[in-house]
Amino acid sequence: MRDRLGRPPALLMVPAALAALLLLVPLVAMVASTSWTDLPGHLTSQVALDALRLSLVTSTVAIVFCLLLGLPLAWLLARVDFRGRGALRALVTVPLVLPPVVAGIALRSAFGRTGLLGEPLLDWTGFAFPFTTYGVVLAHVFVSMPFVVIAIEGALRSADPRYDDAAATLGATRWTTFRRVTVPLALPGVVAGTVLGWARSLGEFGATITFNGNYPGTTQTMPTLIYVTRQADQDAALSLSLVMLVVSIGVLIALRDHWLGTP
Amino acid sequence: MADLRVADRVQAAFTAEPGEVLAIIGPNGAGKSSLLHAIAGLVDVEGSAHLGGTDLLATPVRERRVGLVFQGQLLFPHLTALDNVAFGRRARGEDRRSAESVGREWLERFGIAELADRRPRELSGGQAQRVAIARALATDPDVLLLDEPFTGLDVSVQMALRIELGQHLRDFAGITLLVTHDAIDALTLADRVLVLDHGQVAQVGRPAEVAAEPRTPHVARLVGLNLVPDGDDLMAFTPDAVTVSLAEPEGSSRLRWKGQIATLAPHGDAVRLLVHASPDLLADVTPAAATELQLVPGCEVWLSAKATAVSRYGAREAGR
Numbered sequence: 001m002r003d004r005l006g007r008p009p010a011l012l013m014v015p016a017a018l019a020a021l022l023l024l025v026p027l028v029a030m031v032a033s034t035s036w037t038d039l040p041g042h043l044t045s046q047v048a049l050d051a052l053r054l055s056l057v058t059s060t061v062a063i064v065f066c067l068l069l070g071l072p073l074a075w076l077l078a079r080v081d082f083r084g085r086g087a088l089r090a091l092v093t094v095p096l097v098l099p100p101v102v103a104g105i106a107l108r109s110a111f112g113r114t115g116l117l118g119e120p121l122l123d124w125t126g127f128a129f130p131f132t133t134y135g136v137v138l139a140h141v142f143v144s145m146p147f148v149v150i151a152i153e154g155a156l157r158s159a160d161p162r163y164d165d166a167a168a169t170l171g172a173t174r175w176t177t178f179r180r181v182t183v184p185l186a187l188p189g190v191v192a193g194t195v196l197g198w199a200r201s202l203g204e205f206g207a208t209i210t211f212n213g214n215y216p217g218t219t220q221t222m223p224t225l226i227y228v229t230r231q232a233d234q235d236a237a238l239s240l241s242l243v244m245l246v247v248s249i250g251v252l253i254a255l256r257d258h259w260l261g262t263p
Numbered sequence: 264m265a266d267l268r269v270a271d272r273v274q275a276a277f278t279a280e281p282g283e284v285l286a287i288i289g290p291n292g293a294g295k296s297s298l299l300h301a302i303a304g305l306v307d308v309e310g311s312a313h314l315g316g317t318d319l320l321a322t323p324v325r326e327r328r329v330g331l332v333f334q335g336q337l338l339f340p341h342l343t344a345l346d347n348v349a350f351g352r353r354a355r356g357e358d359r360r361s362a363e364s365v366g367r368e369w370l371e372r373f374g375i376a377e378l379a380d381r382r383p384r385e386l387s388g389g390q391a392q393r394v395a396i397a398r399a400l401a402t403d404p405d406v407l408l409l410d411e412p413f414t415g416l417d418v419s420v421q422m423a424l425r426i427e428l429g430q431h432l433r434d435f436a437g438i439t440l441l442v443t444h445d446a447i448d449a450l451t452l453a454d455r456v457l458v459l460d461h462g463q464v465a466q467v468g469r470p471a472e473v474a475a476e477p478r479t480p481h482v483a484r485l486v487g488l489n490l491v492p493d494g495d496d497l498m499a500f501t502p503d504a505v506t507v508s509l510a511e512p513e514g515s516s517r518l519r520w521k522g523q524i525a526t527l528a529p530h531g532d533a534v535r536l537l538v539h540a541s542p543d544l545l546a547d548v549t550p551a552a553a554t555e556l557q558l559v560p561g562c563e564v565w566l567s568a569k570a571t572a573v574s575r576y577g578a579r580e581a582g583r
Contacts, residue, residue, distance in 0.1 A: 162337055165305050168324045169331045170351035170402060180350070184341045 027245065034242050035235045042239035050217050051225040052243065058133060058221060059201040062140030063148070066197050069141075070148040071190065075178060077149070078156035079164070089153075096146040103143055104210025111138060111211075135212040136219050140201040148197035155189020156182065192255055199251045203244070265302065267310030267320060272297035273462040279455075281405075284432050284439040286453035286470070288446070290481045293459040295442040296334065299408045302440070303331040314405055314438075325354075327406075330399030334410040336391050338383040344394045345370065345379040351402035369397040373427070389420035396428065400435070407432075407439045413448065425451060446485035450474060458482055475499075476576045480542065489544045489568075497578045502535060504572035505546035509556055512567045519567040520544060524560050527553065534558075538566060 042048060076082075077089050095103055111118040111129040122128045129135040163185060167177040183190060205223035212219040214228060222244060230237035266276040273294025279285045287295050301308035304324035312319040319327055330351075338347050349366035353359060370376045373393040383391055392412060399407060412428065413421040429452050432439055443449060449456045449470050456473045458466040458481075466478040476499060477483040483490035483499065491498045498518075506512070512519050522540030529535075533547040536558065546566055548558070558564070 160337075162333070163339060165303075166331075166333060166337045166339070167350070167354065169303050169305070169327070169329060170354055170398070171325045172350070172354035173325060176354050180354075181339060185339075187341075 030238060030241060030245065034238045038235055039239045039242070042236045043243065045236075047216055047220075047225065048236075048240060051220050051222050051240075054133065054136070054217070054220065055202055055222040058136045058140055059198055059204075062137045062144055062201045063194055063198040065137070065141045066145050066148040066201075067190075067194060070145050070193075070197075071152055071183070074149045074152035074156055074193075075182065078153045079161070079182070092146050092149050094146075095143055096150070100143060100204065100206025101210050103207035104139065107135075107139055107142060107207060107211045111135070130211055131213050131215065131219060133218050136208055136221065139207040139211045140204050143204050143207050144197040144201040147200050148193045151193030151196055152186065152190050155186040155193065158189070159185040195251055195254055199248065202247060265310075265312035265319075267298075267301055267308050267312055269294070269297045269301050269306055269308050271462075272306075273301070273459065275457075275459065275462075275464050277457055277464060277467060279438045279440070281438055282436055283454045284441060284452055286441045286443055286449035286456045287459060288443055288449050288456060288482065288485065289459035289465075289479075291444070293481075294462040295444075295459055296410055297462075298459070299331065299410050299440060299442055302406065303327070303329050303408055305331075319406075328402070328404050329406045329408060330402055330404035331408045332392075332395050332399045332410060332412055334414060336383070336395040338386075338391055338395055338398070340383050343380050343382055344375070344386065344390075347383070347394055348398045348401050350398065355402070365401055366397075369401045370394075372431070373397050387420075388416045389424055392416065392424060393427075396431070400431070405437045407435060407437055409439065409441045409443075411442055411444065413443070413445065428452065444485075446474070446482075476574065478578065487545070491542060491544075492578060493575070495578055496575050498573045498575050500568050500573045501547075502530075502545035503533065503547040504568050505544065506567050506569075507536065507546050507548050507552070507556065507558070508565045508567070509563075511565050516567060516570065518570060518573065519565060521563065521565050524558060524562045524564060526560060527558060536564075538564060540566060 073092070077085060077092070098106075108115060108130065110116050111121070113119065113122055113128045113130065118128055118130075127134075129138050159182065163181050164177050167181045168174075172180070203223055204221070205227065208219070208221060209224050209227075214220050214224050216225075220228075222240060226237050226240045226244070229240060265278070268274040275294070275298055277285070287298060289295055297306060300306045302312055302319060304320075304322075304327055308320055310320060319329065338344075339350065342350065345363060345366050348369050349359075349362040352362035352365055357365075367376060367379065370379055373396070375390055375393050375397075378386060378390055378394075383394070386394065396409070396412065409428075413424060416424065425448065432452060441448060441452060453470050456466075456468060456470050457464060458473065458477075458479055460479045460481065466473055466482070473482060474486045476497070477486060477488060477490055478497065480490055488499045488501060489505065511521075520538075520540035522538040522544070525537045525539050525543075527534055527536055530547060532549075534550055534553045536546045536548065538544050538546060544566055548556075556564075
């Protein structure tokens with residue numbers, strides 16, 4: 001608490017302490033009220049294992065798509081000067097601030113059985129996204145993509161563009177430069193964006209349940225399961241929540257150099 | 264062969280022959296780096312730069328066969344020294360083994376073969392600069408562009424690298440453009456010197472000519488000469504040809520100036536004065552004289568030079 005500039009004022013210290021407690025207490029309370037004897041049973045139930053497996057699979061597949069599509073978009077925003085770049089960047093951030101339920105409704109409008117794209121898709125192929133695992137992945141991609149694009153674009157922007165110049169004078173095409181110089185130099189940011197997007201996808205609830213409902217084995221992910229379990233069995237919901245907390249802390253540890261790097 | 268213009272930065276027309284080293288000197292902001300970057304294709308430019316039968320400026324950057332050694336090197340930090348040197352050949356489609364074997368040859372030529380697996384942050388300044396020059400040369404460019412290759416290095420490293428670079432440049436069959444702010448680089452490495460001033464070519468000539476008859480105050484200062492315009496002529500004379508006195512010198516010579524001492528600094532066995540006259544002049548006096556005349560900054564003095572010690576030449580005559 002000793003500082004060359006004087007003692008930190010109570011006017012700032014008290015709210016700061018309250019903020020920290022507000023964030024910490026619920027998590028501690030959750031861990032404290034978990035029934036440790038029932039925990040193994042709750043976690044090894046078929047429905048819990050199915051939901052956990054589905055959550056991990058859909059989040060991982062979703063993040064692969066986010067990278068395949070979002071990395072090029074981030075590069076475009078960071079490195080190519082074109083009209084409407086600012087507008088496109090703003091557009092990318094919309095799903096970030098959109099309530100997830102609204103995202104689910106929007107996805108319905110586009111990819112539902114009678115949706116703008118969903119209807120022709122159903123007519124031609126007989127396939128529809130809603131209420132399928134594919135639909136879960138689609139919802140995850142929609143909500144996670146902005147995190148991935150914004151995090152990676154920031155990393156690409158902070159990487160010195162003169163390295164791209166150097167690569168070009170050495171005869172590299174833009175694709176070669178992207179692959180061998182731009183992305184490797186921004187790799188820490190790319191990894192951070194990926195992990196962040198994956199965590200967002202893992203916790204995704206609103207858009208997923210609105211777009212896909214809640215079918216065990218196909219669309220019931222961990223957050224949905226926790227929500228429906230809570231209504232019947234508070235203890236089981238606590239145990240499942242603990243798993244998500246552990247995963248979240250794992251993400252934090254993986255990213256500690258990015259977020260906790262400053263003293 | 265080149266006649267180009269970078270908006271608000273530089274406008275220059277000049278020729279250079281294969282095998283020739285053309286030094287480009289001038290004060291900060293004269294447009295030296297802009298000129299190199301224009302030829303490499305990294306800034307917007309108007310004009311042309313003919314090389315063989317093609318116009319470089321109309322060629323995409325990656326097809327220009329131009330090797331640019333950046334100020335501050337810009338070695339790829341995530342690649343080893345060898346991968347950096349092999350990068351250009353691999354980017355042009357050569358397979359890894361052959362690109363790496365050429366890369367190794369270049370590292371050997373620069374005497375740093377044992378550093379092949381190090382990353383740039385594990386290299387000293389001089390080592391990194393050698394890797395950067397090797398990276399540019401490994402692509403067999405037609406034009407080598409060196410942007411202040413010795414800036415930021417220790418003086419002893421500069422000396423060694425300058426000698427080394429001189430050997431490589433003698434072996435290099437293409438054109439070399441060497442941007443520098445150091446007269447020694449121009450005098451020791453260049454076949455000809457191009458002086459840029461305010462974005463324009465002020466003088467072109469062999470290093471000895473430019474050093475003997477500078478046409479810009481910047482070059483005169485670099486080679487340690489006083490330069491005084493006199494009508495259509497320029498007069499150049501060395502600081503030790505200047506006589507310093509407190510009283511106005513007698514006689515009818517026009518070669519005298521009154522001014523205030525700005526700085527005094529040891530220079531070899533003498534004391535060198537910078538005097539704010541019009542223009543600023545350098546004068547060397549013996550330490551004994553400096554003490555006897557009680558010379559200190561701010562002191563008003565008269566400077567004079569003998570006509571026989573002054574070299575006079577036309578200000579406008581274009582150098583060759």
